[in-house]
Amino acid sequence: MDKLFAQKNLMREDALRKRNNLSLAETQEFSSRINAKLMELGPVLKAKSIMGFASIKNEVDLSWFLEKMKTKGKTILLPRVEENENIVAVEFKGWEYTASGPFGIKEPVGPAFPAEEIDVILVPGLVFDPHGYRLGYGKGYYDRFLSRGKTPTFFCGICYEFQLVENVFPHEGDVVLDWIVTEKSEILINGDFF
DSSP, X not given: OHHHHHHHHHHHHHHHHHHHTOOHHHHHHHHHHXXXXXXXXXXXXXXXXXEOOOXXXXXXXXXXXXXXXXXXXXXEEEEEEOTTSOEEEEEOOOGGGEEEOTTSOEEEOSOEEOGGGOSXXXXXXXXXXXXXXEEOSSSOHHHHHHTTSOTTOEEEEEOOGGGBOSOOXXXXXXXXXXXXXXXXXXXXXXXXXX
C-alpha cells in the first residue's frame, strides 16, 4: 500500500513540475485549444448548467469558455470550499463577485446551487488515465462532490496532454469521468451522452 501511495505521489509531482514549467504562451495556447474543443462538445452545448473551475498555477484557463457560455444564457457555476472540507457549486455572476478561498483560488460568493441540477461538471486534476480516473491533490474534494450529483451529469476531465498516464491506480470511492479533453486529444469513456 505504501508503494502505491508513493507511486501516486510521484505521478502528482511529475505533473506539477511539468505544469509549473509551462510558459505563459504555452498555457494560453493550450487553454485556447481546450476551450475551442469544449465549445463543440455535444453535452456542453445541450447543458443548461455548467460547473467549471477557476485556474491556479498554470492550470487550464477556462475563463474565456465560461464567459462565452454565460452570454449564451447558461448557468455557470464554480466550486467553493466549505468549512467541512467539502465543495459546493455556486453560481458565477462575474469575477467581481468572487473572493479568494482557502487555497488562493477565486470562489464565488452566494448560496450553494443544488448539485442534482448540474448538467455538466468540468473536472480539474493533476493526472488522468484513459479509463476516466484522476488524481487531484489527494484531499478527495472532487470525488466527494461528484458522488453527490445527479445521474446523468456529464463529468468531463480537463487537462494537458502530458497529464495523461496509463493508470492512476484508482481506489474505491474514486468517481469515473465520462470524457477527457486535452489540447491534443479527447478520450471517450462513456458514450451514453452521445
